[in-house]
Amino acid sequence: MSEYTQLLLFVGLGVVFGAIALVAPLFLSPRYKGRETEDTYECGVDTIGSAWIRFGVSFYLFALVFVAFEVDILYLFPVALVFDEPAFGWRAFVEIAIFLVILSLAIVYAWRKGVIRWKK
């Protein structure tokens, strides 16, 4: 068995443990149901409408910038692993610098567009 299979097993066992913890109270807990027991909680007053409504677009913009950013940063991991190979010399540094500068341009762009300053 490889270590990755083992890891997958741990995830599976985590699911099983979680499920047990969620099912156990069904046999231990009381079952009361009044008129308002299953209402959505809203600080005591009657629930007004659904929560699934339009939402601030700023969150979405952050998510967009993140998607562009995070994927690129993951590409840096393989680069970091072989960065010190003597064969690459200073070329490795120049390449990583160019990559990071282009990445930073993305932040500068988002900054200029007002994403980071949380403009309405």
Next chain:
Amino acid sequence: MPSTLLDHLHPILAVLIAISGIMAVLSFNVMFCIYAERKVSAWIQRRMGPMEVGYHGTLQTFADMLKLLSKQLITPKGVDKPIYHLAPIVVFAPVVAAASLIPFWGGVLISNIDIGLVLVFMFGGFAVMGIFMAGWGSNNKYALLGAMRSVAQNISYEIPLILSALSVVLMVGAMGRGLVIDGQAVKITGTNLAHIVLVQQHADIWFIVYQPVAALIFFIATLAETNRTPFDIPEAESELVAGFHTEYSGMRFAIFFFAEFSNMFIGAMVATVLFFGGWDGPILPGPIWFFLKTYILIFVMMWVRWTYPRLRFDQLMTLCWSVFIPISILNLLVTAFVIKAS
């Protein structure tokens, strides 16, 4: 070189021993952290904290657990059923797997995977998904607001977190070249958590000395990733009731709580591995050093929580994108430059 349980035991036995070990450690940690959190907060605010159940309230957490176990699970009317019920499991399961990746001892490990660091970040990412599922599935305004904030904050702070870890990976690659342990040449992989500790142990230096900026950013980003004060607006109780887990009662809430404290534990353990030399230390055995360092970090997290006020949401995001990310990119560049120059 650390070996793994799989090298010594029959695979089924190895998995069983590992999973019982992980669950025992995680459960103990959660119990201990809840008690410690209450006592530390009480100490900082000049109160007594829990005193009634057991000696100085030591059994308080057990009493709370029994109470949670016997609470009714209420499923509100408007929820999106599959998402609502899956969310606690999506938050909980990756925690177990992530904990198995941590090298707490130079002897026998549970797993010794070359991309361990990346995998830990990946499992951390699942928590974000689970939180969003909980917030969206609940069909509750507070829960949705909390989840939205939490996702935006978690994904933003993941970038400085990974960037500061990357500068350590760079250093490990450079310092581990041609490393000889016990007369054997070892091929070091920068993303292998055990190798990161081995390099620090061998160079007799902790990476916090070389990478103080990365260590600080990593620690702050960990606070944000685990939704702790001053970054706890996803569950800011004074405005959002309980944030994303408002509609979760009893054991469902307990699972979120378990995962949250375990994530804090895992974050502190990864920080220990990256910056504080993992199991490295004189006289005492490795695991004792490892958990000592981890709990010191957790204590600092609690200390921060009870000292600083909470940030406003736009301040929090601006802080990340216009301070932490540029600084960590610069730090990475400087690290790369120094490695090539030396």
